[in-house]
Amino acid sequence: MEIIKAVIPAAGFGTRFLPYTKSIPKEMLPLLDRPAIQSIVEEGIASGIKNFIMVTNKDKESIINHFDSNPLLETFLREKNQQNLTEDLEKINRAADFTFVRQSEPLGLGHAILKAQHSIGKEHFAIMLPDDILISKIPGLSQLIRVARQEKASIIAVQEVPQECVSSYGIIKIKKQITPNLFKVAEIIEKPKQKDAPSNLAVVGRYVLSNKIFSSLEEIAPYAINELQLTDAITHMLKNNEKVFAFKIQGLRYDIGTPVGWLKATLGMALQSPEYGPYMRRFLADLDSPESFVYNKAKNIHHII
Numbered sequence: 001m002e003i004i005k006a007v008i009p010a011a012g013f014g015t016r017f018l019p020y021t022k023s024i025p026k027e028m029l030p031l032l033d034r035p036a037i038q039s040i041v042e043e044g045i046a047s048g049i050k051n052f053i054m055v056t057n058k059d060k061e062s063i064i065n066h067f068d069s070n071p072l073l074e075t076f077l078r079e080k081n082q083q084n085l086t087e088d089l090e091k092i093n094r095a096a097d098f099t100f101v102r103q104s105e106p107l108g109l110g111h112a113i114l115k116a117q118h119s120i121g122k123e124h125f126a127i128m129l130p131d132d133i134l135i136s137k138i139p140g141l142s143q144l145i146r147v148a149r150q151e152k153a154s155i156i157a158v159q160e161v162p163q164e165c166v167s168s169y170g171i172i173k174i175k176k177q178i179t180p181n182l183f184k185v186a187e188i189i190e191k192p193k194q195k196d197a198p199s200n201l202a203v204v205g206r207y208v209l210s211n212k213i214f215s216s217l218e219e220i221a222p223y224a225i226n227e228l229q230l231t232d233a234i235t236h237m238l239k240n241n242e243k244v245f246a247f248k249i250q251g252l253r254y255d256i257g258t259p260v261g262w263l264k265a266t267l268g269m270a271l272q273s274p275e276y277g278p279y280m281r282r283f284l285a286d287l288d289s290p291e292s293f294v295y296n297k298a299k300n301i302h303h304i305i
């Protein structure tokens with residue numbers, strides 16, 4: 001089973017991160033020295049993806065430019081012998097091709113995926129949600145691709161979340177547990193109330209799906225209220241006897257769609273980085289010491305309040 005195409009839906013407004021996202025795509029938020037979307041693409045390439053289909057809108061030109069060449073900058077860097085500064089981007093361009101399609105109306109994740117249909121053939125393909133950053137030894141998507149090949153089926157990445165958070169996710173109803181990390185799925189419920197959640201296994205933004213998802217999306221589209229949900233199309237596929245598994249993906253996951261999630265990702269990644277880690281550790285230790293003016297001042301303010 002060859003899985004070499006990935007759809008990255010990147011047309012959202014980023015409302016959880018306003019006002020930053022008013023004119024700058026949330027996918028261009030920095031994670032250390034690169035935009036978050038570059039980290040997603042690098043995870044895809046490390047998982048064997050060769051074609052990326054990005055679903056964007058008219059305000060996301062900077063994403064397209066980021067993955068295009070920039071002759072003026074390249075000449076400038078060559079003259080200064082600093083080509084290494086954009087080396088990682090050149091590696092990406094040698095390893096993968098990009099197709100950009102537009103979703104002109106915000107009609108939901110399922111609607112965005114349908115926009116990529118013409119670029120996908122009969123094969124299984126991946127979906128990578130760029131708000132979800134996965135840090136793991138084995139790249140997140142490649143963990144899923146391995147299981148998809150093994151089971152010859154659609155696989156969805158899940159992680160356990162605290163009960164009070166289930167209403168922020170698609171939640172899996174388990175049909176059967178196969179191994180400690182692999183489950184046959186009965187149904188997925190998008191953002192259920194805590195009392196209605198069938199488990200605490202939440203979908204975390206990586207999927208390998210059969211191309212049958214497109215006919216399911218088309219069939220349910222006329223009944224969608226406001227947004228066309230990918231989750232509902234997966235449940236529709238299940239009703240048509242498609243095999244869908246959930247795999248507990250290994251690794252740390254950050255939701256960078258909110259300022260707190262992005263701060264956690266930035267700090268967590270900086271602390272693990274050989275380049276930035278030592279500086280950040282020293283900075284945090286200083287911040288936590290009695291000599292730290294900023295810290296003490298913040299503490300005093302806290303006491304006064």
Ligand code: G1P
Binds near residue numbers: 170
């Ligand atoms: C989307 C999916 C949801 C999934 C989540 C993971 O929701 O619809 O099923 O659990 O991503 O991040 P969103 O967060 O885009 O509303």
